Structure formats: structure tokens, C-alpha cells
Amino acid sequence: MRSSERYSGHESFVCRFGWLTKIHRAIQKDSSILRNDDLAIQTLGIGRNMVKSLQFWAESTGVIKANGEGGHQSGPLGQLLLSADGWDPHLESLESLWLIHWAISSKANLGAWNLVFGESKLTRFEREGLISALNQRGSTGTKTLATSTLEQHTSIFINSYLATVRNGDDTSWCPLQDLGILKASKTEDGRIVFNTDLSLPIGLSPRVFAIALIDYIGDVSNGGWTVDFKDVLKGSFSPGLVFRLDEYRLRDLIQVCVDELLKDELTFVDTVDTQSLVLRPGNLTSQYQVWSDVERHDYA
Numbered sequence: 394m395r396s397s398e399r400y401s402g403h404e405s406f407v408c409r410f411g412w413l414t415k416i417h418r419a420i421q422k423d424s425s426i427l428r429n430d431d432l433a434i435q436t437l438g439i440g441r442n443m444v445k446s447l448q449f450w451a452e453s454t455g456v457i458k459a460n461g462e463g464g465h466q467s468g469p470l471g472q473l474l475l476s477a478d479g480w481d482p483h484l485e486s487l488e489s490l491w492l493i494h495w496a497i498s499s500k501a502n503l504g505a506w507n508l509v510f511g512e513s514k515l516t517r518f519e520r521e522g523l524i525s526a527l528n529q530r531g532s533t534g535t536k537t538l539a540t541s542t543l544e545q546h547t548s549i550f551i552n553s554y555l556a557t558v559r560n561g562d563d564t565s566w567c568p569l570q571d572l573g574i575l576k577a578s579k580t581e582d583g584r585i586v587f588n589t590d591l592s593l594p595i596g597l598s599p600r601v602f603a604i605a606l607i608d609y610i611g612d613v614s615n616g617g618w619t620v621d622f623k624d625v626l627k628g629s630f631s632p633g634l635v636f637r638l639d640e641y642r643l644r645d646l647i648q649v650c651v652d653e654l655l656k657d658e659l660t661f662v663d664t665v666d667t668q669s670l671v672l673r674p675g676n677l678t679s680q681y682q683v684w685s686d687v688e689r690h691d692y693a
Contacts, residue, residue, distance in 0.1 A: 456468050456493075490596070494635070504546060512629050519586055520547060552567065592637060594638065623668065
């Protein structure tokens with residue numbers, strides 16, 4: 394469990410459709426816009442609490458970051474995805490959403506995300522079970538989280554990923570629902586059970602996996618840039634857990650990286666005695682090394 398986990402700040406709103414592109418464009422025009430509540434409300438066309446929520450999600454995903462002068466600038470994912478020459482300026486592709494899912498689950502240090510995706514300690518759960526587990530994590534000898542905070546945090550997590558009927562209103566749903574990574578089913582006695590079972594992640598591209606893999610190896614290798622295959626599969630905050638990959642799919646993605654995307658930069662040592670990945674960071678292209686050593690923990 395990471396220290397100082399967060400359970401609030403989202404102001405009871407999920408990261409809504411269009412928010413990230415809207416705030417990224419706004420800070421490009423005026424880096425200090427979020428310092429002026431009235432201007433932000435007028436420019437972004439949303440209420441005060443929504444502005445706070447939008448800032449929370451934009452910073453948590455790495456779309457924007459503090460510029461050191463009291464304002465904001467484009468963050469690692471803002472530069473990669475939403476800049477004029479970015480991969481996906483309008484945030485329309487599933488691969489972009491998988492990368493945003495990676496950023497939130499591995500960096501934002503949000504309690505429910507850490508528990509379900511980062512550590513995979515709950516893969517099948519009921520709402521009350523998730524609330525109870527978060528209560529155990531968030532309460533210490535000197536601090537107890539309010540039940541209302543835990544309930545709200547749980548709702549935000551579920552509503553961020555669970556596909557719902559949208560009734561034609563594209564502005565109120567969270568794009569992460571399109572990933573289909575969280576599902577709900579009803580038991581015979583009427584209880585709703587949520588699950589994040591291993592499945593084929595539709596839209597997860599090899600290049601997004603490569604970014605996550607480099608980021609993960611940089612985090613856990615202590616400068617050695619070598620990691621065991623089993624850690625990539627089941628280690629805390631690993632690509633295997635965050636993307637809900639089984640061993641076969643993980644091997645396929647690694648092989649694409651070794652043969653194509655990270656050729657001559659990544660080696661997969663697969664012998665009877667050893668299964669490990671070795672990365673040579675000095676040869677990496679900036680395209681896949683999105684988070685630098687300095688920025689790696691900006692959102693934790």
C-alpha cells in the first residue's frame with residue numbers, strides 16, 4: 394500500500410467526456426486560467442466545483458501539470474496525446490484511454506484505483522465490500538475517513554468504468570467506460586457484483602504497452618533496468634495487473650516490443666532458469682519514454 398492515498402478531490406464528478414481536451418486547450422492559451430475562478434468558469438462553461446474536478450482529473454492523468462509559476466502547462470500525456478502534433482488531439486481512440494487508465498492507476502495514488510487495478514486485491518467485489526476495504530486502507534490510528542467520503546469515492550470509481558445507458562447525453566459520462574474493464578452482474582438473490590477479470594483488452598496497442606512497460610521497469614528496477622517477467626505479469630502496479638493481462642497476451646505484447654517497437658533496446662531473456670526483461674534506456678526513443686525520472690512520481 395502506498396502512503397498518503399487520496400480519496401477525495403474529484404468533487405463527486407467523474408472525468409467527463411471532453412474535459413481533458415478542453416482544459417488542455419485552455420491552458421495553452423492562458424497558463425494561469427485555473428487561478429481565476431470566474432474566468433475558468435466562463436471559459437470552460439462549467440460550474441465552480443466542476444472546474445475543481447476537471448483540474449483534479451487533468452493533473453491526475455498527466456494531461457496538465459504545474460509550471461512552477463503558479464499556473465499550468467502541458468503534462469506528459471498532454472504533450473504526447475493532445476498537442477497539435479500529438480497522437481490523438483481529440484482524444485477519440487481507445488489506445489489513448491488505455492494510456493490514461495495507466496496514468497491514473499499507476500500514478501494518481503487514488504485508493505480505489507490502487508486497490509483494484511494497481512494491486513489487484515479486489516477483482517470481484519460488491520459495492521459495500523469495496524467501501525469496507527477502502528476503510529481499512531484509509532483509516533489509521535490517528536485518522537478515520539468519513540463514511541460519506543468512502544461512499545463517494547467508491548461511486549466515482551465504479552461510475553468511471555462501468556458502462557451505463559447515456560440517454561444521448563455525451564457530456565456526463567466518463568470515456569474510460571469504453572474500455573469495458575469493469576463489468577457488473579446480478580446474483581440469484583439480486584446482489585450486484587462487479588468484476589475486473591482477466592480479458593482481452595480491446596484497443597490496447599503495443600505502443601501504449603511499450604510506454605507502460607518502460608515506465609514500470611524504470612519504477613521498480615532501482616536503476617538496473619531489469620525486471621522479472623513474473624513481476625511484469627503480477628507485480629504491484631505492473632502492466633499485467635493494470636491492463637488485466639493474462640500470461641499469453643502479455644508475452645505477445647512483449648514480443649512485439651522486442652521484435653519491432655523496442656528492437657535493440659529491449660531483450661527478453663527466456664530460459665529454463667530465467668525469465669527477465671532487460672532494457673537499455675540510453676537507446677530509448679523519446680516517443681516511448683513518456684515519463685522522465687523527475688516526472689515519474691508527480692501524480693503520487
